[in-house]
Amino acid sequence: MNKQGAHTSIFSPVSGKAWKQRIQYELDGADYNEHMLRESSDGIKTKPFYTHEDLPENFNLNTQDNQPFHIGIEVFCNNSKMSVEKALWSFEKGCDQVKFLVQENIENPLDLTKQIPKNKSLNFELQKANSKQLKNFIGHLNTDLIKSCRIQLDPISQFFTTGNWWSNQQEDLDLVCQLVSLSQNPRLLIDTRSIESAGASISQQLAYALAHAHEYILLLSEKKLLDRVQTFEFIFNTRSSDFFMEISKLKAFEILWDNLKKLYQFNTPFELSTQPSKIDQTLFQNNHNLIRNTSSLMAGILGNCHNLYGLAFDHIHKKSHPYSDRLSINQMLILKHECGLSGTKDPVIGSFAIAHIAFEIAEKALSIFKSTEANGGLIAGLKNNSIQKAIHLQFEKQMELYRSGKRSLLGANLLFEMEGLTFEKYPFLRIDKRKTLIAPIIPKRYATYFEQKALKDLDENQ
Numbered sequence: 001m002n003k004q005g006a007h008t009s010i011f012s013p014v015s016g017k018a019w020k021q022r023i024q025y026e027l028d029g030a031d032y033n034e035h036m037l038r039e040s041s042d043g044i045k046t047k048p049f050y051t052h053e054d055l056p057e058n059f060n061l062n063t064q065d066n067q068p069f070h071i072g073i074e075v076f077c078n079n080s081k082m083s084v085e086k087a088l089w090s091f092e093k094g095c096d097q098v099k100f101l102v103q104e105n106i107e108n109p110l111d112l113t114k115q116i117p118k119n120k121s122l123n124f125e126l127q128k129a130n131s132k133q134l135k136n137f138i139g140h141l142n143t144d145l146i147k148s149c150r151i152q153l154d155p156i157s158q159f160f161t162t163g164n165w166w167s168n169q170q171e172d173l174d175l176v177c178q179l180v181s182l183s184q185n186p187r188l189l190i191d192t193r194s195i196e197s198a199g200a201s202i203s204q205q206l207a208y209a210l211a212h213a214h215e216y217i218l219l220l221s222e223k224k225l226l227d228r229v230q231t232f233e234f235i236f237n238t239r240s241s242d243f244f245m246e247i248s249k250l251k252a253f254e255i256l257w258d259n260l261k262k263l264y265q266f267n268t269p270f271e272l273s274t275q276p277s278k279i280d281q282t283l284f285q286n287n288h289n290l291i292r293n294t295s296s297l298m299a300g301i302l303g304n305c306h307n308l309y310g311l312a313f314d315h316i317h318k319k320s321h322p323y324s325d326r327l328s329i330n331q332m333l334i335l336k337h338e339c340g341l342s343g344t345k346d347p348v349i350g351s352f353a354i355a356h357i358a359f360e361i362a363e364k365a366l367s368i369f370k371s372t373e374a375n376g377g378l379i380a381g382l383k384n385n386s387i388q389k390a391i392h393l394q395f396e397k398q399m400e401l402y403r404s405g406k407r408s409l410l411g412a413n414l415l416f417e418m419e420g421l422t423f424e425k426y427p428f429l430r431i432d433k434r435k436t437l438i439a440p441i442i443p444k445r446y447a448t449y450f451e452q453k454a455l456k457d458l459d460e461n462q
Contacts, residue, residue: 073090
């Protein structure tokens with residue numbers, strides 16, 4: 001090809017208007033808006049095509065290489081020996097990092113680190129934290145020799161997930177200040193998974209995640225500790241049912257975080273961790289969950305996550321076991337190494353659709369965030385029950401679509417078939433009556449309605 005031909009456009013440019021006219025012609029009289037537009041749970045209407053005309057103003061085409069994402073697994077840490085064995089097994093199977101979920105008192109945290117390879121990372125999330133435990137972990141792990149160990153806690157997540165603080169609001173938030181002031185490289189955790197699993201829409205997830213972080217930012221700014229924070233780590237669930245919306249969600253969060261940094265004039269970066277959602281998982285025919293998890297993991301990767309956490313396909317009715325954990329790890333390894341998705345150019349940077357939808361999501365999330373802050377912030381909204389009501393209404397709105405058959409969930413209201421299962425744990429929500437300060441935000445599954453109905457019908461017919 002000659003030099004002149006190399007710069008000659010092969011196809012004539014086509015405007016968005018022309019594309020729409022052509023589609024309307026092909027519809028042969030059918031209504032374009034009814035058949036071609038799809039409205040998300042956030043009220044965002046997606047089109048069958050997008051062009052450069054849909055790009056937001058001042059859109060920045062950033063083509064920097066993505067950082068390689070890390071593959072991780074969560075391990076309950078109630079027994080030091082068993083926890084270390086599970087961590088070593090996970091590293092052997094290909095994980096880069098392990099997060100220990102610490103719920104019991106560990107007298108010497110170094111017992112959990114002695115056998116861990118130096119090129120691997122450990123995170124310690126203190127899920128029943130107190131000042132003594134925090135100082136114990138920092139005292140043992142806060143050394144130059146153990147830079148790959150991170151100590152994390154998230155008292156606000158504890159509050160809205162269980163309905164109570166560990167001790168009380170003042171003491172629990174003081175733990176955040178202690179972590180930041182005493183750690184060498186403090187990282188703050190914002191875990192949004194319970195909010196998503198309770199049925200929150202995408203814009204609600206982002207808005208409440210931002211309000212969650214905002215509570216910590218205000219606290220640390222008041223104590224003059226904000227500049228010490230190295231990173232804010234956000235954990236999001238990604239659903240398989242809204243693949244492109246989930247990618248756009250993570251892209252939208254980048255926009256929101258940049259705006260928050262400008263508002264408070266700080267440069268602390270954020271780190272995204274993602275895990276497949278549990279809300280659209282099914283109990284029966286749970287092999288479908290493998291496919292759902294793959295799509296969810298893919299959405300997290302394309303959304304430029306930093307850490308990827310797997311989910312066992314049979315977690316609903318079985319305790320953790322090597323077979324399903326190995327499958328979960330292998331899913332992530334295949335996506336990272338065999339699909340070549342780690343550390344490459346951002347594969348969705350040229351997508352007009354994702355760029356447009358991300359800005360729409362960001363605008364809706366920002367509106368909810370501003371409303372939340374105008375009414376006192378996240379904690380105040382939890383105390384007056386307005387946030388719980390908003391999330392519950394969103395869940396019921398989506399649940400009605402499944403009940404009516406307007407939306408399909410494979411293995412629930414579509415191609416449902418019961419199968420014999422070995423139950424190692426109760427698969428449905430069990431509510432223990434106890435006194436709480438607020439109504440907790442409780443994770444749910446859409447398929448539960450259909451599964452319980454099928455089991456009831458089976459019992460009646462026997």
